[in-house]
Amino acid sequence: MDNYSNPIEYIKRTERYYQALGYGNPYQWACFETVPFTLPSKPLSQCTVGIVSTAAPYQPDKGDQGPGAEYNAAAKFFSAYRLPVNPSPDLRISHVAIDRDHTTANDQRSYLPIDALTVAHQQHRIGGVAEHIYGLPTNRSQSHTLDVDCAALLQMVQADELDAVVLVPNCPVCHQSVSLAARTLEDAGILTVVLGCAKDIVEHVGVPRFLFSDFPLGNAAGIPNNTDSQRGIMFAALNLLETATSARTTLQSPYQWPGDPRWKSDYANPDKLTDEEIRAKRAAFDSAKRIAKANRET
Numbered sequence: 001m002d003n004y005s006n007p008i009e010y011i012k013r014t015e016r017y018y019q020a021l022g023y024g025n026p027y028q029w030a031c032f033e034t035v036p037f038t039l040p041s042k043p044l045s046q047c048t049v050g051i052v053s054t055a056a057p058y059q060p061d062k063g064d065q066g067p068g069a070e071y072n073a074a075a076k077f078f079s080a081y082r083l084p085v086n087p088s089p090d091l092r093i094s095h096v097a098i099d100r101d102h103t104t105a106n107d108q109r110s111y112l113p114i115d116a117l118t119v120a121h122q123q124h125r126i127g128g129v130a131e132h133i134y135g136l137p138t139n140r141s142q143s144h145t146l147d148v149d150c151a152a153l154l155q156m157v158q159a160d161e162l163d164a165v166v167l168v169p170n171c172p173v174c175h176q177s178v179s180l181a182a183r184t185l186e187d188a189g190i191l192t193v194v195l196g197c198a199k200d201i202v203e204h205v206g207v208p209r210f211l212f213s214d215f216p217l218g219n220a221a222g223i224p225n226n227t228d229s230q231r232g233i234m235f236a237a238l239n240l241l242e243t244a245t246s247a248r249t250t251l252q253s254p255y256q257w258p259g260d261p262r263w264k265s266d267y268a269n270p271d272k273l274t275d276e277e278i279r280a281k282r283a284a285f286d287s288a289k290r291i292a293k294a295n296r297e298t
Contacts, residue, residue, distance in 0.1 A: 004261040007214055010172045010198045013268050020270030021282040030142050030176055035206040035247035036187040044242045047163035047191070049120075050130030052153065052181060053112055054138055054174040055091035057083065067106035069094040073288035078296050080152040081135040082160075088114055089133055096138055096171035098218030102263035107224035111170055113195070116221065116234035125238055130162055136181055138174050145177050150184040157190060164191035164241050166234070168220050172198055179205035193237045195220045199250070209244045211237040213253040216263045222255075229255045 015026040040047070058065055062074040072094040083089045091112050093105050109115050114133070121129050134156055139145045157165060165185055167178040175198040182192040186208045193209040196202050197220050202210050213220060213233060222230030233253050240251050257263070266272060273281070 004264050006264075007199045007212075008264050008267060009200050010175075011200050011204060014172055017268040017270050020273070020278055021285060027140065029201060030180060030205045032183070032206045035208060036183055037208045037244075037247035038186050038189050038191055039245075040191060040242060042163075044126055044164070044238060045124055046127040048128040048130055048161065049117060049126045049164045049166060049238070049241075050132065050134060050157065050160065050162045051113060051117060052134045052136055052165055052167040052178060053091060054096065054136055054169050054171070054177060055093050055112055056095050057081065057135070058090040058092050065092040065094040068100075068104040070100070071095070071097065071284070071288060073291040074295060076138070076292050076295065077135065078137050078139075080137065080149050080156065082132045082156045083135070085114060085129060085131055085133055091133070091135075093170045093218055096174055096218075097268075098170050099216035099263060099267050101266050102216045102259055103218050103224065105218055105224075109227075109230050110219045110222050110224040111168060113166065113168065113221035113230060113234050115227075116230045117166065119231055120234060120238055125235065127163075130160055132156070132160060134165075136167075136177055138171060138177055140173055142176070142180065145180050146184065149177070150181045153181055154184055154188055154190075157185060158188070162190060164193075166237055167192060167194045169194070169196050169198070170218050170220065172201055172217070175201040176205055179207045182207045182209075191241050193241050195233060195237055203248070203250060206248060208247045208249070209237075209240045210248075210250045211240055211253060212250055213255060215255075215257045216259075216267070219257075223258060226258075229253075 076095040169175040169178040
């Protein structure tokens with residue numbers, strides 16, 4: 001019987017899924033014994049806070065990237081970016097392995113919490129909102145993520161003189177990427193908090209602060225079209241920035257996903273796929289890898 005009360009174990013689930021598709025050795029997720037941790041040097045009401053996202057800038061020539069779009073490898077990005085907050089950038093998540101059966105990414109605020117962070121500033125909870133949004137690529141190579149992507153992100157954040165950063169992943173590997181970025185930033189004295197839905201991955205890597213929401217992937221910043229949850233999650237994350245006293249501090253959001261609870265058993269579950277569906281998904285995954293490789297090399 002499915003247990004809908006416990007979080008999905010994404011490490012085990014994805015391992016079984018890719019083995020069912022015919023891939024060999026399971027992916028080795030990053031894991032660290034020690035975790036960097038920085039205490040605030042001033043009140044959060046005096047801090048400038050930014051957002052790091054794994055969402056991709058919309059590319060009109062790269063096919064469907066809108067709500068409900070199928071996985072779109074052509075829309076993937078490969079380098080860390082920095083974009084102005086105003087006007088709000090058009091960022092999409094069609095390029096990552098979100099839960100496409102139970103969510104549609106029809107509300108950007110559920111994965112890009114600019115509005116919620118702006119409200120926190122208006123209510124004097126923080127000193128200011130960063131002038132830029134920062135993008136971190138989804139990369140299975142941990143060394144590339146650390147040596148190239150996280151290093152580039154750190155340079156951008158330091159150049160903009162940020163005090164703290166909220167990191168928002170989408171897919172399973174995104175959760176690892178932002179966890180590595182949180183470690184890099186925290187080690188440089190910048191406060192971090194991860195908003196995420198893949199609890200096991202973030203805690204396996206090891207981060208300073210983690211606000212966990214038990215939602216389908218793609219909604220780490222709140223329930224779509226529900227501003228109360230979006231603002232509540234942001235304010236809880238900001239409180240965690242201020243009150244955590246040691247690394248590996250995890251807080252679970254009190255909000256409940258309003259949709260079908262079967263999302264937990266449906267996501268990447270090979271037991272629910274026919275042989276024909278498994279072959280089709282293998283072919284689609286191989287095609288996506290070829291497209292991504294070609295785009296990376298151009």
